Amino acid sequence: MADPRAGAGVRDSGAAGDHGGVHCVDVRTALSARIDGEEPPPGVTAAAVEAHLRGCAECRDWGERARRLRLLAAGLD
Numbered sequence: 242m243a244d245p246r247a248g249a250g251v252r253d254s255g256a257a258g259d260h261g262g263v264h265c266v267d268v269r270t271a272l273s274a275r276i277d278g279e280e281p282p283p284g285v286t287a288a289a290v291e292a293h294l295r296g297c298a299e300c301r302d303w304g305e306r307a308r309r310l311r312l313l314a315a316g317l318d
């Protein structure tokens with residue numbers, strides 16, 4: 242019997258929005274929590290987030306914007 246994974250030819254699923262084994266929405270939740278000084282969602286490790294960010298420019302941009310907004314909000318407080 243063939244390994245079901247054989248022939249796929251990819252380690253990553255290649256699905257859009259899924260880099261480093263975590264999905265964009267989970268990464269953004271974790272980034273938001275980090276910015277707010279809260280615990281990341283269970284199962285979303287810092288290493289997984291970093292791996293995702295390396296492969297996903299959209300989440301890098303999102304994280305930058307979130308950080309900037311947070312700073313702005315803090316300044317306006």
Ligand SMILES: [Zn+2]
Nearest residue numbers: 258265297300
């Ligand atoms: Zn992403």
